Amino acid sequence: MKLEIKDYCVRCGMCEDIYPDLFHLNVPEDRVDIKFDEIPPELEEKALGAIADCAVGAIFKK
Amino acid sequence: MKLEIKDYCVRCGMCEDLYPEVFHLNVPEDRIDIKYDEIPPELEEKALGAIADCAVGAIFKK
Amino acid sequence: MQNLKVDIVVMGSGGAGLTAAVTALDYGASVACFEKRPFQGGSVSNCPIINMAVKNDPKYQAKAFSSIFNFTNYAGDPGVIKAWINNSWRFLPFMDKIGAKYALVHEVPYEEIGNPKDPGGFPPETSVGDSYFLVARGKGHGAAIVTLQSRRYFESHGGQFFVDTPVIDILTEDGKVSGVIAKHNKTGEEYHVECKAVIVATGGFGNDREMIKKYIGHNYTDNDCSNGGDVLFNFFPTETMTGDGHKLCWKLGGAKGGMGINGHNLVPGPGIIGNTPWVAFDETRVMEEQPYFWVNKNGERFVDESVSNNHMAMGTSIARQPSKMGYIIYDDDTREYLETHGPDYEYFIFTAEHLNDIKGQFERLERIGNKHAFMTDTLEELADKAGIDKDGLLKNVARYNYYCDQGRDGDFAKDPKFMRPVRKGPFYALRVFNAGYSTVGGIKVNGRMEVINDDGKLIPGLYSAGDCMVGEVWGNPPTGGVGNYSHALSFGFAAADSACEYIGIKEEEL
Amino acid sequence: MQNLKVDIVVMGSGGAGLTAAVTALDYGASVACFEKRPFQAGSVSNCAIGVTAVKNDPRYQAAAFNSIFNYTNYNGDPGVIKAWINNTWRILPFMDKVGAKYKLRAELPLEKVGKGEAGGFPPQTRIGDAYYMIGRGKGHGSAIVALQSRRYFEAHGGQFFVDTPIVDIFTEGGKVCGVLAKHNKTGEEYKVECKAVIVASGGFGNDREMIKKYIGHNYTDNNCSNGGDVLFNFFPTETMTGDGHKLCWKLGGAKGGMGINGHNLVPGPGIIGNTPWIAYDETRVMEEQPYFWVNKNGERFVDESQSSNHMAMGTSIARQPGKMGYIIYDDDTREYLETHGPDFEYFIFQAEHLHDIKGQFERLAKLGNEHAFMTDTLEELADKAGIDKEGLLKNVARYNYYCDQGRDGDFSKDPKFMRPVRKGPFYALRVFNAGYSTVGGIKVNGRMEVINDDGKPIPGLYSAGDCMVGELWGNPPVGGIGNYSHALGFGFTAADSACEYIGIKEEEL
Structure with a gap:
């Protein structure tokens, strides 16, 4: 499973707060970095959680 | 009639407000000046008024 | 050069100074009061006719306290607010003691504290206590009598009162107050006074143009507002209010408190x-x-x-x-x-049914040149x-x-x-x-009227009371309508209490 | 270099900026909105979940106005207080228009305006009905309102530029006549001719010197380790540097009251x-x-x-x-x-x-x-x-x-x-x-017109949101003064005034 983040993401960093093993709020670059190109199977459930929890629905399965 | 002003006069200047012909608040010297050594007869009534009106009763007949 | 030794020196003889001096004397302290001008009274020699006192009842005091603290947007110092409110009842026995008369004019029921039916000319949250008229003499104002009687009481009970003799320096020994130097305006005579505590009650700095500009942002002007200035200190025609106490406390490390204009x-x-x-012209x-x-x-x-009134x-x-x-x-x-x-609207000083x-x-x-x-x-x-x-x-x-x-x-609306x-x-x-009637605030104190430095630490033996510290009630005082005679009295009581506790002749009541 | 011509330019796309942009667009103005960061929403991307709306009823508005003006010890600008209070009812139709959902949390009866029980805020500041904005997932509603406002703005002909901060505002004969914007990454410059600019650039939480100089606090990191005493952690960015303040002050705008909201x-x-x-x-x-x-x-x-x-x-x-x-x-x-x-x-x-x-x-x-x-x-x-x-x-x-x-x-x-x-x-x-953000600094009057030290407006220059909200207080207390409805109320007012100025709207007395 691959993830992508749309440009309208508001960089609130909540995805990192809840799923630190998947996301990192890169403040200097002002964007959210996804820690894996391909999401490891054991983290897929968390990825789906992030898609549901995102404040503006900017996280999608690529 | 002569007037004198006791040292506990509070320099509020009300005597000058009410009876400008008789008194002057001398701010630089921080005291009240009586304009006459001897109060002229036509101002005696005002002088008695000042004695009664003074906030701390500091004006006396000498 | 004269040498003296007393327990407590009070700098200034206005509403706060004389109240502190008399209160300390009655606790048994030896007290010397130095007044810069040739007479007693300070800025209350020319104004207050009404005083406020909150009932000596914890329920009333608690409600009054929270109404004020809330109204200052919490920028006021709660300890200072408490010292003002919880000592305001002591005004009544104090007046009886010095022989000054008063009359209750308005009693505030508990439910109307901070929420009066008719707020009159003041913000509702600040009307928190009963109002007493100060019985005056002739056409004068009651506060002038209170300070006169306080001086007479002070002198007749062993207090040493010096007029025309400003305190020009406060001395310390390893960080503790140890004495003052005072100097007579006319004779030049110097007084070296050894003492354990000093209460600075020097009032505002309405005659120091630079201080007003620097700390309050106003431009002092004459009574005609003719020199492009925007604040006049007319109520209190003197040239002596130059913040002497502020400068001495700041020199000793005292921090700067909130400053503003009362008037x-x-x-x-x-x-x-x-x-x-x-006197209405x-x-x-x-x-x-x-x-x-x-x-x-x-x-x-x-x-x-x-809100015009x-x-x-x-x-x-x-x-x-x-402008x-x-x-x-x-x-x-x-x-x-x-x-x-x-x-x-009626203006409480001139009650006029109809204007004429x-x-x-x-x-x-126009004829007499008013611009x-x-x-x-x-x-x-x-x-x-x-x-x-x-346009x-x-x-x-x-x-x-x-x-x-x-x-x-x-x-x-x-x-x-x-x-x-x-x-x-x-x-x-x-x-x-x-x-401006006077400036308010500048000397930073805590709830025990102890002068404190920027770190909140106190300067042992140094106290302050009255207009020179009242800014702490507000934090950042609004302009106007912040004066209240009860500030001077309460802070005078509180400063005397703390100083007498410090020199060990009084226990602190918890 | 690209050349554009629009009626109104909006600087910043937070709660106030986007609200002003959408409102001006709906009056028929051509609007361009320039956002410094790569996305919309500014500081409301990370917080507000509720909003206050005072009923569109003069009795409620008067009670709310008196409570707030009194509570600021009369330091607040009554015109600015009125602009906030009398425009908060517009939040509800605005949210319907951009498609953001909300629900009434607590209605405030008239006799309780400014007199409610204390709770987390001073009673005098509880002056309107409380609405809860429905967020998505674990997020907060204001991020959705901003996103939907951007979508509405772009769908109705608004020009939205991200990563493109405004670097200068031009005037001719003392009147605003245009701006210069520059893309962060490509360096592309946009020279925009316009009649009015609405500065909605928010706080200056990332400018250490401004915080020290104007508010007297020392900026510190999330651990408060460098002896500092205020941290701006709620809103993790490095971009809030008071750009709008500096441009308005450069054009002669006066400095207003400043403080910290958080x-x-x-x-x-x-x-x-x-x-x-x-x-x-x-x-x-x-x-x-x-x-x-x-x-x-x-x-x-x-x-x-x-x-x-x-x-x-x-x-x-x-x-x-x-x-x-x-x-x-x-x-x-x-x-x-x-x-x-x-x-x-x-x-x-x-x-x-x-x-x-x-x-x-x-x-x-x-x-x-x-x-x-x-x-x-x-x-x-x-x-x-x-x-x-x-x-x-x-x-x-x-x-x-x-x-x-x-x-x-x-x-x-x-x-x-x-x-x-x-x-x-x-x-x-x-x-x-x-600190969530700093508040205030740009001095405006009740029409959101940026004014100089003499109280005179700079024609064509308006401001709305955190960058001017200090005028509501005069000298803002520290903390607890933020309210999402400020951004919205001031956004509506700025758009109204700008559209009246360019002549496409009549002032309603």
């Missing part, structure tokens, strides 16, 4: 204000308090005029306008209304003569008249019953500035 | 994350309880029943030496919190009971948090936490004396919150002011 809005210039605020004071039409220099309304509201609002001035403008219908119906011959009063003011009262046939002429932006004035008068005709104030159009010439206008 | 917070690892909604542990709830607070000298400094009032605590902490405060519990109170549960609820984390407080403090110590302390004795606590030992022991004894008497001789605290501090171990949290 209220006033039309300056000849024919209007005298030496003391009690004319009825401008009453006219200026009416809830009608106020504009600033640009001709714009800047306040809901129903609220000195904090008007003082602070005027201080925010360009810190405001204009109240009447048309001829309202002039007639004031002469027939009489004013809507307003036209004649304006003519008189701040205007009477013109047209608004255009008024704008030119008074220095108001012409701003015309635009805003039209807007205001539109709302008057509609019976609603679309701008500041003013009560429609005070909406009087400005239409029929001649027009009457008064230019209003902020008049 | 609230008190225990900093450091394990306690705060990127967004305030995510609780790593229960310190936020523990810090809001009305128990025993002292400053660095060990002295109480507030009636602790104000602990959940962010203005009271923010302003009180800002007045203490080092601008910090400590809340201290003993073991009895620790147990009380775990069994009875907290006395005050923190509206974001509802916790019936707190859990294993000892374990949470041990976890924080393990993570290296320097602001949470657990010690067996008060002496040890003073040493570890940097509190004056003599002051702490003296004041704990004084407080315990009052607890035993059931009365607070110092600050008249409600006796039911008087819990002695006696039985070790002792738990303490060091609390600083956390």
Whole structure:
């Protein structure tokens, strides 16, 4: 499973707060970095959680 | 009639407000000046008024 | 050179200084009080006629405390607010002790604390205690009697009172206060006084132009507001209030507290204000308090005029306008209304049922050269003569008249019953500035009136009370309407208590 | 270089900027909105979940206006206060229009306007009906409102530029006539001719010099480690540098009142994350309880029943030496919190009971948090936490004396919150002011026109949102003064005034 983040993401960093093993709020670059190109199977459930929890629905399965 | 002003006069200047012909608040010297050594007869009534009106009763007949 | 040794030195003999001196004396301390001017009384020699006292009941005190602390947006120091409120009842036995009379004029029921039915000229949250009239002599004001009687009591009970002798230095030994040096203004005689504690009660710095500009942002001006200044200290005609206590406390490391101006809005210039605020030369004071039409220099309304008799509201609002001035403008219908119906608001010092011959009063003011009262046939002429932006004035008068005709104030939701159009010439206008009675605050203290440094640590033996520290009640004091005689008295009691506890002749009551 | 011509340029796309852009567009103006960051929403991307709306009824509006104007000790600008209050009813139709959902949380009867019970805010500032904005997932509603506003703006002909900050505003004959914007990455320049500019660039939380100079606080990092005393953690960015302030001041705009909006917070690892909604542990709830607070000298400094009032605590902490405060519990109170549960609820984390407080403090110590302390004795606590030992022991004894008497001789605290501090171990949290954003700095009048020191407007220059909201207060207190409805109310007003200025709308008296 691959993830992508749309440009309208508001960089609130909540995805990192809840799923630190998947996301990192890169403040200097002002964007959210996804820690894996391909999401490891054991983290897929968390990825789906992030898609549901995102404040503006900017996280999608690529 | 002569007037004198006791040292506990509070320099509020009300005597000058009410009876400008008789008194002057001398701010630089921080005291009240009586304009006459001897109060002229036509101002005696005002002088008695000042004695009664003074906030701390500091004006006396000498 | 004279050498003296006392327990406590009090610097200044106004409402706070003499109250502290008498209270400390009665605890058994030996006290010397040094007054810079040739007489007692300080700034209360010329004003208060009413005093506030909160009942000595924890329920009343707690409600009064939270009403004030909340109203200061929590910027006030709660310890200082408590010291003011919880000591205000001591005013009554103190007056009996020194032989000064008072009469209860308004009792505040518990449920009306901070929420009065009729707030009158003050913010509702600040009316928290019962009001007592100070019985005065002749045409004077009661506070002058209180300080006179306090001085007489102090001298007759062994207190040493020095006039014309300002304290010029406070001495310390390894960080603790150890004495003062005072010097007679006229003879030059020096007094070296050894003491354990000093209570600084030197009042405001209304005569130090640089301090006013630097710390409060106002420009001191004369009684005519002729030198482009924007605040006048007319109520208290002296040249001696130069912040001596502030400078000495700051020199010893005391921190700077919040500073502001206590006083209220006033039309300056000849024919209007005298030496003391009690003597009315004319009825401008009453006219200026009416809830009608106020504009600033640009001709714009800047306040809901129903607060016109609220000195904090008007003082602070005027201080925010360009050049810190405001204009109240009447048309001829309202002039007639004031002469027939009489004013809507009563000014508590001049109670006038009806105003008389307003036209004649304006003519008189013009004759004696007052530059701040205007009477013109047209608004255009008024704008030119008074220095108001012409199209701003015309635009805003039209807007205001539109709302008057509609019976609603679309701008500041003013009560429609005070909406009087400005239409029929001649027009009457008064230019209003902020008049400082005194400055407030500057010496930072804690709730025990101990002078503290920037780290909140106290300077052992150094205390302060009265106008020079009252800024701590507010944190950042608003302009005007912040003075209250009970501040001076309460802080005087509190400073004496703390100083006597420090020198070990009194236990602290928890 | 690209050349554009529009009626109105909006600088910034936060709550105020997008609201102004959409409102001006709907009046028929051509609008371009330039956003410095790569996305929309500004500081509301990370916080607001509720909004206040005063009924569109003159009686309610007058009561609300008087309450606020009085509460600012008359320092607030009545025109600005009115612009906020009288335009908040427009929030609801606006949200319907952009497609953002909300629900009424609490209606405020007329007699309760400005007189409600205290709770987390001063009673005088509770002046309208409270609405809750429906967020998505675990997020907060205002992020959706901003996103939907952007979508509406772009779908109705608005030109939206991201990553393109405005670097200059031009005037001709003293009137605004255009702006210059420049793309962060491509360097592309946009020369835009326009009749009016609405500056909605928010706070300057990332400009250390401005914070020190104008507000007197020292910016610090999330650990408050460099001796600083205010952290801007809620809104993790480095872009809030007061660009709009600097441009308005350059054009002669006067400086308005400035302050910090945010609230008190225990900093450091394990306690705060990127967004305030995510609780790593229960310190936020523990810090809001009305128990025993002292400053660095060990002295109480507030009636602790104000602990959940962010203005009271923010302003009180800002007045203490080092601008910090400590809340201290003993073991009895620790147990009380775990069994009875907290006395005050923190509206974001509802916790019936707190859990294993000892374990949470041990976890924080393990993570290296320097602001949470657990010690067996008060002496040890003073040493570890940097509190004056003599002051702490003296004041704990004084407080315990009052607890035993059931009365607070110092600050008249409600006796039911008087819990002695006696039985070790002792738990303490060091609390600083956390800035969400700075407020104010651009001086405007009631029409959101930027004015100079003489009160004269600079034709064509308007401002709305955090960058001007200081005028609501005059000299803003610290903390607890933010309200999402400010951004919306001022956004509507700025758009109205600008459209009246360019002549496509009549002023309604």
